[in-house]
Amino acid sequence: MYKQTKTMTFEPNPVTTEQLVQHLTDNVGTEVGCKDIRESAKTLKLSYTTACKRLKSYKSGIGKWNLTIQEIERAYEAPAAKKKANYVPDKDKTYVPFGNYTSVKKVISSKKFYPLFITGLSGNGKTLSVEQACAATNRELIRVNITIETDEDDLIGGFRLVNGDTVWHNGPVVEALERGAVLLLDEIDLASNKILCLQSVLEGKGVFLKKIGRYVKPANGFNVIATANTKGKGSDDGRFVGTNILNEAFLERFPITFEQEYPSAAIETKILINQGCDKDFAENLIKWAGVIRKTFFDGGVDEVITTRRLVHIVSAYQIFGDKLTAITNCVNRFDEDTKQSFLDLYTKVDAGDDSEYTNDNVTLLEDHR
Secondary structure, rough: OOOOOOOOOOOOOOOOHHHHOOOOOOOOOOOEEEHHHHHHHHOOOOOOHHHHHHOOHHHEEOEEEEOOOOHHHHHOHHHOOOOOOOOOOOOOOOOOOOHHHHHHHHHHHHHHOOEEEEEEOOOHHHHHHHHHHHHHOOEEEEEEEEOOOHHHHHHEEEEEEEEEEEEEEEHHHHHHHHHOOEEEEEEEHOOOOHHHHHHHHHHOOOEOOOOOOOOEOOOOOOEEEEOOOOOOOOOOOOOEEEEEEOOOOOOOOOOOEEEEEOOOOOHHHHHHOOOOOHHHHHHHHHHHHHHHHHHHHOOOOOOOOOOOHHHHHHHHHHHHHHHHHHHHHOOOOOOHHHHHHHHHEEEEEOOOOOOOOOOOHHHHHHHHH
């Protein structure tokens, strides 16, 4: 005769892992041991074995648990902190290579860790050459504009509040390290001593993220390039206000320094023509800028016309349709005497003076000084 037996059912303990963690945190803290878990398990009517299994991902050592580990890992893996996008710059069809472009491109294409320091006057294509070298070699570029306020949090990363949650965000340095990208530190000579947090990075050794206890090694291809208007020794003539004297140990970590000059007249003419400028206007602008630059380097004037400003003038001409108006609008940033001397000089060049560097033109500028 078949005898029906009573089946015993076991109800799962309703206490969740989150509740167990919260109970321990509230009563003990984030660093707990075996005794703490036994007491909490007893209070919550859990077996010690079950409690230990629930806390497996929090274990930090023999008989030790750290209740913050998983929270930090969740924050680090949050969607807002993950890699996004493609940072390869777009190719500029109007770009004309010059100066140190070829050398910079060789270093970037080698994927060898070899930090570069590029110095030169403003507006002469330092940053653009790095950008276009990366575009030509299909390398990702992460650019950081350095200021006196730039600190470790800006560079390395930190926790951010996103939709009410505290989420770890990689800084541009960590992002470049992990992606094997080129890190461009633009205007590095504006930095304070806080930039020294990059010492290990400039040695090719990566960086330790103290806030989340994680070490980031540089991926293959990672490199650092810095641009500056000075050589990191400050600005003696006061032209570049805000530039600082950089730590010698920091500068020593850049194996080579490239000095970027303004392009030749032929190259600069091609740059302006590529921007849509007619040949006659381009040649007059180059002659005009050439006289000003010679006078500047001889100490005759305090301002200079950069390649970037010539491009601005071409763009202004395309907008306003008048050459002198375009030039005037683009030299209005200078003091009145300098502005007027530059305008008078262009009028003379435009009238047909085909000498690139005449004594009369130099005298004209110096007389306005």
